[in-house]
Every structure is written in structure tokens, then in C-alpha cells.
Amino acid sequence: MLDFFKYQPRMPGLRFFPMASYATDLSMDRLVLGVDNIRCDVRLSPSFRNATAKLAALLIERETGIWTIPEKKRQSALAREQENYRQQYGQVMTDAINKARAAKEMQVDFLAQIAVLRMVHEEIREQYDVLIGHCKSTIRRSDMANNNDPKESLKLKDNLAHVLQSRETVQQKVGLELCEYFREIRETEIREMREAVFGQDLPFLFDLLANPIIHRDNPFNDYFMIEEYDLCLGRRVEDPDRYEMMVSLMRSIFAFLEMEDTAAISWSLDRRRREIMAAEVETKDSDKQFQMERIDGWVRCPENIDLLLNRKLAKEQYRELKREKAERKTLRDFRIRMKHQRLLMGYFFRQFSRTGLLERITASYEMQSLYRDYCPPLVPQQILQYLIAPKSRKMVRNRLKRLKKLYDKSFRLWPLNRKVVQMERMGKRQKKAYLVRFLRAFCRYHRDFYCFKIYRDAAERINLVTDKKILALSKANHTLYEFLLPHEQEMGEKPIMNHTIIKADLRGSTDITHQMNDRGLNPASYFSLNFFDPITEILSEYDAHKVFIEGDAIILSIFERVETPSGWYSVARACGMAINMLMIINRYNKKSQEYQLPVLELGIGICHRADAPTFLFDGDNRIMISPAINLADRLSGCSKSVRRIIRKNISPFNLFVFQGVSDQEIKKTADDLLLRYNVNGIELNEAGFRKLAQEIDLKQFKGDIPDLKLEKVSLFTGKFPTKSGRYQRLVLREADVPAVNPEDLSQIRFTHRKYYEVCTSPKLYKATQHLIRS
Structure with missing residues (x-):
């Protein structure tokens, strides 16, 4: 009966709210450990490290106002180093992505x-030490000078x-500015490359660049926490608002609200008992760990x-929904x-x-408008105690009186006393807002501190190697990870791992030659x-060579x-090269039609082999031998019988393969007995398609495209970088090979075989991009 009177209704729980969660998948457990068997050995570009030191030194001098270079050269030197630094960072990150792709390990x-x-943190601290050393040596020189000016000496000491006093603040500002350069480069130049290779980038690493805590030696500093x-x-x-206590309280509140959702605790109990039981409910260790990770993700x-x-x-969002005339159900759900x-x-x-936390929270915000009038000599926590604890006020008054002469000013206490009165009269609405x-x-702080701890643990597992002996030892044992600028890479041509062949065959060249000779024209030119x-x-753009x-x-x-x-895009670049070859043909065909010259038609075959070709030499001429050449020749072909039947192709596709x-x-x-219609088409072999899926992130679309009158198509699309760094989109079609009557191409059934066309239709590219976005 007593429980009945103590009953309080359940909280709504969390199922009514689309809760967001913050987690990170950062792990380096699959990397090879270095020579000390504890950390990973990393060698960063020496030029990039030097650029970091130069720019950090200039930024520190700018923030402190203590320059070591003439005033006329400051702005130009800073602008020059900033531009150089951005460029070098992009090159180092490009090298990192390429090496990750080579190792197939993100x-x-x-x-x-x-x-x-x-490395950035190390260089900032080192350059700050250099500036401190410069100030000290300047003071020593001034003190030892014969014509020493006491005022100048005092100014130098100030x-x-x-x-010294502003060290942490300046290091934080400089670190965040350098990281802002990194964010800009990641967003503009590196993001596309990462997405092309790995899919979506890890948000945690991007967020880390805007995290102020990673640049602080003391993340619990009062001034830092208030300002940031x-x-x-x-x-x-x-203190009930200690960080650890707050985390525990937030976790317990969210755990209780989640428990209210599941109705795992009897409704007849009063809420306080339900809260205690929610904290004590028995679960397996693994389940409890999973639950805590989920709850902590919400808190972050x-x-x-x-x-x-x-x-x-x-309420603002609800009014906006009403203005937009949202559905009744949406408005009803929002009201609930x-x-x-x-x-x-x-x-x-x-x-x-x-x-007792609400009183401390209210005081912490009420004091923000005036705490700097008393700090120093006090610290913010003492101001907070003055507002909420009457016993502490006498101690604060006495301390201010003692320090009055030292700071050569009086500290008025009436503003603090007025805040005490305001807090006593404050209504619930303001307290709830606070x-x-x-x-x-x-x-937000909990999220950033969580990210800081992950970063700190990861950074401790890295050995930034600069010692020549350690470098040599780590290299010899294949445990060194190097991220360098292009000019620092070791020279020399590396062995071929695999290769891709492109065969482009001109249709009807014999007839064209005969027609042009009859008209007195030159077919060779x-x-x-x-x-x-x-x-x-265009060969160099795709790193292609004539065979x-x-x-x-x-x-x-x-x-x-x-x-x-950086060159492991052989299939993607072969597809891009083939598309450009057809674009060239189409461009010149338009010109030829104006002057009533024959138009050219192509058939292109692309074949990938997962091994190196062999070579023989005829004098100085190197001759390649590869089965891929023969297969590419088959793929580029067009059966005359099929061409006679398919006289007019209105489809956006230019390749059709049949089994006759x-x-x-x-x-x-082992011969290829399939029939082909390949007129201005590009066929890619199956091994090549599998390799392409490893090279870039391919997104698939299956379904109908009514605008192009296409039904049940299977398309793949993705982007790849050319050798110059320009990104090009590919669209490929996967289709089943039908078994047909070779006389009239009437379909009998579909076989288990598939073929792959590299598409060239502009309308198809536009439609595919729209479908992938949606």
C-alpha cells in the first residue's frame, strides 16, 4: 500500500527520440611494431618537418608579439610558409593514402x-622553447652591456x-591554426582520394583537428574550460561536479531512461527505487560493456x-513545420x-x-561576467564558492585584503554580493536554461576529452624516428613506415606486378582506304x-605506353x-583512356562530316592480367609477350554476322555479347567463341572488373531508368585519379550473356556468363550520378 502512494509515473524513455551516438573505429592493432617491439616506427618527410618548425616559429612569434625577424619581412615570410606548408601536407597525405592502398590496410x-x-605538437613545444631561450639570451646580453638601459632590461624581463605565462594558450592557438590548414586540405584535395580508395573517411580524425584539448598540457584548467x-x-x-562524477551521473540517468523504455522494472515501485534497481540490474559483463558503450555514445x-x-x-522547429504545412502525423509526433x-x-x-549540482551550475554561469575582475589573484573556483557557500566568503574577503597592495588595486565585493542575491531570487525558467x-x-567536453584520450594512446604507440641507426635497422627489418614528399622518394624503376592491355580496332579501315584513294586523298595522314x-x-595522362x-x-x-x-589504377586508367579515345574519334568525326570525309568507328577491348608480362628484344626494341593482348583483341572485335543483323542501335549502350x-x-x-556487337563500344574482361572494384570504391545501381527507356539494368560507378591528379568518373554495365540463335539472334535463354561494358553515353552518366545521389 505504501508503494502505491509513492508511485510516480514512468519517464517517457528514449525510444521517442532519434538519439545520435558518437563512436570511433580508430585502431592500429594490425600494424607492424618497430624495432623496440612496443611502438610503430614512423619516418615523416624531413622537409615537411622543417616546414612545420618554420611555420610554428612564425606563428608563435606573431601570437606573443616577440619577433626575431625584421618587420618588413614578417607578412611575406608568414604567407610564403603557409602556402608551402599546405602544399607539403597534401603531398605527405597523398603518399600515406597510396601506401595504405598498397598495403590494403586503412x-x-x-x-x-x-x-x-x-610531430606538430613536438615542433610547437620545441619552437616555444627556442623562443624562451631567445628571450633569456637577449636579457643576458642586455644585462652585460656597458650602456645597459634599466627600462629596456625591465621590458625584456616582462x-x-x-x-612563460601564456605558453599553453599560445601553443593551443598555434596548434589549432596548423590543424585548420590540415582540415582545409582534407576537405578540398584529400577527401575525394580517400573516398575513392576507402569509401567514407573516418569522422573522428577530422573532428580531432578541431579539438582544443589535444593542444593542452592541462585539459582541466579553469580558464581554458570556461573560454573554450x-x-x-x-x-x-x-565537489559533486567533478568530471568523473558528472560522467557517472549522466551515464546513470541515461541508463535509467533506457530501462524505463524496456519496462524491465516493476511499475509499482517509486521512481527512486527504480533508479537504484536500474543501476544494480544484473547483466553479463559483455552485455554491460556493450550497454555502457552505447550509453556513453549518447552522452558524447x-x-x-x-x-x-x-x-x-x-517550439521553433514545430512552428517551422506548421509554416511548411507538414503532415498531421508529423505534427502530432512533434507535440508528443x-x-x-x-x-x-x-x-x-x-x-x-x-x-546540489544545480546551484553550482547556476553560480558557474552567473560568475562568468565578472570572474576576470578577481582572477588573479583568485581562481574561478574560489569565486564560485563565494557565490554558493557563505562560509567561504570570509576567507575570500581576507585573501583579497592581503593581496590588495601586491596588485595595487582594491577589489570591490558588492558585485559578488549582488550576484548572491540574484541567485536567491532566480526563477526555475532561468535555472532550467542554465x-x-x-x-x-x-x-561536448566529454566527447573531446574522449577523443583526446584515444589520440594520446595512439600517439604513444608511435616512434617518430630521426636517428640514422634506428632508421637503418627498421628499414632492414621492414618495420619502417615512411610518409614522404615526392622528391624524397627513392629513385629507380620498380618491378612490374601486373598489367592491363587496351586494344583499339578501327572498323572498316580497308573500305575507308579504298574510298580515299579513289578520291585522290591520303588515308595515311x-x-x-x-x-x-x-x-x-593523352598517353601520359593515363600512364599508358604503346605496345x-x-x-x-x-x-x-x-x-x-x-x-x-600512386599508379595502382591500371584498369581504371585503361577505362578512362578508352573513353577519351572514343571522345577523340567523335570530335574528329564531326569535323570530317563537315568536309564529307569518312567517319571512323572503333571497337575497344580491355584485358587485365594479375601478373607481369614477358619481354624479348629485337636489337634495341623491346617486345612484349602477354596473353592479355590476344584476349583484348577478341574483346575489341565485332562479328560481321551480328553487325548485319543489328544495323541501327538506338540504345545508350554500344556493346552486346551473345553465345551462339x-x-x-x-x-x-580455350578460345573465345562468343559473338559480339562492338561499335564504338568498350568491353572489359571479368578479371579486369574484379581488379577495378579493388582500385576504387564502386557503387552499384540495379533497376529501371525510365528516362532512357532502360529496364533491369545493373550499373556500377566510381571515380579514379589520372596521373596528373584529375578525377574522372566511370560508369560500367554488367549484363548476362544470352544464348541465341546465331541466324537471327533470337534469344533462347540467359547463360551464367556475364560481360562488362565501359559506358560512354553522357545521358547515362548524368542519370547514374542522379541515381547514386538519391
Whole structure:
């Protein structure tokens, strides 16, 4: 009966709110340990490290106002170093991504990013020590000078005191500015490359660059927390708002609200008992760990506080929905959510009032407008104690009286006393606003501190090697990770790992030659100017090389070499090269039609082999031997019988493959017996498609495209970098090979075989991009 009278309704729980969660997948457990068997050995570009030191020194001098270079050269020197630094960072990160791709291990890229951050912190601290040494040596020279000016000497000593006092603040500002350069480069130049290779980038590493805590030696400094996080947490054992106590309280509140959702505790119990039982409910260790990770992920998201408690924001959003004439169900759900917010606000308010936290939170915000008038000599925590603890006021008054002469000013206490009165008269609405503000700020700090701890642990596992002996030992044992600038890479051509062949075959070249000869025209110059010469001009863009040229065909190769991951896009670049070859043909065909010259048609085959070709030499001429050449020749072909049947192709596709013989006949031979329609089409072999899927992040679309009158198509799309760094999009079609009657191509059935076309239709590219985005 007693329990009945103590009953309080359940809280709405969390199921009514789309809670966000913050987690990170950063791990370096698959990396090879260095020579000390504890840390990973990393060598960063010496030029990049020197650039970091130069720029950090200039930024420190700018922030402290103590320059070591003439005034005229300051701005130009700073601008020059900033531009140079951005460029070098982009090159080092590009090298890191390429090496991660070579190792097929994203953790190599993580290692490079953490290593660069650690190096930045080391260089900032080292350059700050250099500036302190410069100030001290200047003071010594001034003191030893015969014509020493006492005022000048005093000014120099004040400068040194200022530099020492502002060390952490300046290091933080400089570190954040350097990291801002990194964020800019990641967003503009590096992001596309990472997404092309690995898919989505890790948000944690991007967020880390804007995290102020990683640049501080003491993340609990009162001034730092107030200025950066709008917080003033206690640090004494008895303080209820200590960081550890706050984390524990937030976890327990969220755990209780989640437990309210599951109805795992009897409704007949009063709420306080339910809270205690929620904390004591028995679970397996693994389940408890999983639950704690999930709850902590919620606590690390400041936006969850607005979602749960910020009714003012919710009302604004509701009014906006009404203006936009949202559906009734949406408006009803929003009203229910606001009702739940009111209940949760009341619950949080009672919880923080009961523990004495609300008074401290209110005082921490009320003091922010005046604490700098008293600090120093006091510290913010003493001002806070003055506002909430009457017993501490006498001690504060006595301390200010004692320090009055030292600071040569009087400290008026009436502003503090007025704040005490204001706090006593403060209504619930303002206190609730302060509570929401505090919780949002605390969640942000908790997230950043969590990220800082992960970064610190990762940085401690890195050995930034500069010693020549350690470098040599680590290299010899293949345990050294190097992230260098292009000119620092070791020279020498690496062995070929695999290769891709492109065969482009001109259709009807014999007929074109005959027609042009009859008209007294030169077919050789026509083929040269309209086909061979323009293609030669784009070879370097795709790192392609000529293998063989005959009158009506060209064979090209793209190699992938050991330890040169920037070139490990042989299939993607072959596809891009083939697309450009067709674009060249189309461009010249338009010109030829104006002058009534024959138009050219191509068939292109691309074949990838996962091994190196062999070579023989005829004098100084190197001749390649590879099965890929023969297969590319088959893929580039067009069956005359099929061409006669398909006279007009209105499809956006230019390649169709058919099986005109039985499965038994195909099994008897290694030859390619399939029939092809390949007119201005590009066919890629199956091994090449699998390799392409490893080279870049391919996104698939299956379905209909009504605008192009296409049904049940299977398309893949992705982007790759050319050798110059320009990104090009590819669209490929995967289709089943139908078994047909070779006489009329009437379909009998679909076989298990598939073929792959590299598409060239502009309309198809536009439609595919729209489909992938949506």
C-alpha cells in the first residue's frame, strides 16, 4: 500500500527520440611494431618537418608579439610558409593514402595522420622553447652591456614573463591554426582520394583537428574550460561536479531512461527505487560493456541534449513545420515529443537539484561576467564558492585584503554580493536554461576529452624516428613506415606486378582506304591526324605506353609496379583512356562530316592480367609477350554476322555479347567463341572488373531508368585519379550473356556468363550520378 502512494509515473524513455551516438573505429592493432617491439616506427618527410618548425616559429612569434625577424619581412615570410606548408601536407597525405592502398590496410593512413599530429605538437613545444631561450639570451646580453638601459632590461624581463605565462594558450592557438590548414586540405584535395580508395573517411580524425584539448598540457584548467567549453567543473574530491562524477551521473540517468523504455522494472515501485534497481540490474559483463558503450555514445553527442530537453528549440522547429504545412502525423509526433521533453526536463531538474549540482551550475554561469575582475589573484573556483557557500566568503574577503597592495588595486565585493542575491531570487525558467546550457557544454567536453584520450594512446604507440641507426635497422627489418614528399622518394624503376592491355580496332579501315584513294586523298595522314596522333597526346595522362601499332589498330599497356601505389589504377586508367579515345574519334568525326570525309568507328577491348608480362628484344626494341593482348583483341572485335543483323542501335549502350554455340562447344576450347556487337563500344574482361572494384570504391545501381527507356539494368560507378591528379568518373554495365540463335539472334535463354561494358553515353552518366545521389 505504501508503494502505491509513492508511485510516480514512468519517464517517457528514449525510444521517442532519434538519439545520435558518437563512436570511433580508430585502431592500429594490425600494424607492424618497430624495432623496440612496443611502438610503430614512423619516418615523416624531413622537409615537411622543417616546414612545420618554420611555420610554428612564425606563428608563435606573431601570437606573443616577440619577433626575431625584421618587420618588413614578417607578412611575406608568414604567407610564403603557409602556402608551402599546405602544399607539403597534401603531398605527405597523398603518399600515406597510396601506401595504405598498397598495403590494403586503412590503418596505415590512420598511422600517418596521428604521426603528423604528434610531430606538430613536438615542433610547437620545441619552437616555444627556442623562443624562451631567445628571450633569456637577449636579457643576458642586455644585462652585460656597458650602456645597459634599466627600462629596456625591465621590458625584456616582462616579455619573458608574458611568454612563460601564456605558453599553453599560445601553443593551443598555434596548434589549432596548423590543424585548420590540415582540415582545409582534407576537405578540398584529400577527401575525394580517400573516398575513392576507402569509401567514407573516418569522422573522428577530422573532428580531432578541431579539438582544443589535444593542444593542452592541462585539459582541466579553469580558464581554458570556461573560454573554450563554457564550463567550470570542480576538482576537489568533495565537489559533486567533478568530471568523473558528472560522467557517472549522466551515464546513470541515461541508463535509467533506457530501462524505463524496456519496462524491465516493476511499475509499482517509486521512481527512486527504480533508479537504484536500474543501476544494480544484473547483466553479463559483455552485455554491460556493450550497454555502457552505447550509453556513453549518447552522452558524447551534445545534440542529444537539445533533442531531449531544449523545448525552446523544439517550439521553433514545430512552428517551422506548421509554416511548411507538414503532415498531421508529423505534427502530432512533434507535440508528443514536446510533452515528453517537459517530463524529462522536470526529471533532470529534480535530479540536479537533489544532488546540489544545480546551484553550482547556476553560480558557474552567473560568475562568468565578472570572474576576470578577481582572477588573479583568485581562481574561478574560489569565486564560485563565494557565490554558493557563505562560509567561504570570509576567507575570500581576507585573501583579497592581503593581496590588495601586491596588485595595487582594491577589489570591490558588492558585485559578488549582488550576484548572491540574484541567485536567491532566480526563477526555475532561468535555472532550467542554465541546466540545458551546462549539459550541452559538458557533452561536448566529454566527447573531446574522449577523443583526446584515444589520440594520446595512439600517439604513444608511435616512434617518430630521426636517428640514422634506428632508421637503418627498421628499414632492414621492414618495420619502417615512411610518409614522404615526392622528391624524397627513392629513385629507380620498380618491378612490374601486373598489367592491363587496351586494344583499339578501327572498323572498316580497308573500305575507308579504298574510298580515299579513289578520291585522290591520303588515308595515311587521315588516320594519323584523326586517330594515332591525338591518342599519343593523352598517353601520359593515363600512364599508358604503346605496345604495337598497325594500320588499323593500336595496342597500349598500363603497368602497375611494386611499391608505387600512386599508379595502382591500371584498369581504371585503361577505362578512362578508352573513353577519351572514343571522345577523340567523335570530335574528329564531326569535323570530317563537315568536309564529307569518312567517319571512323572503333571497337575497344580491355584485358587485365594479375601478373607481369614477358619481354624479348629485337636489337634495341623491346617486345612484349602477354596473353592479355590476344584476349583484348577478341574483346575489341565485332562479328560481321551480328553487325548485319543489328544495323541501327538506338540504345545508350554500344556493346552486346551473345553465345551462339552450345555450352559443350565452349567447354571444349580455350578460345573465345562468343559473338559480339562492338561499335564504338568498350568491353572489359571479368578479371579486369574484379581488379577495378579493388582500385576504387564502386557503387552499384540495379533497376529501371525510365528516362532512357532502360529496364533491369545493373550499373556500377566510381571515380579514379589520372596521373596528373584529375578525377574522372566511370560508369560500367554488367549484363548476362544470352544464348541465341546465331541466324537471327533470337534469344533462347540467359547463360551464367556475364560481360562488362565501359559506358560512354553522357545521358547515362548524368542519370547514374542522379541515381547514386538519391
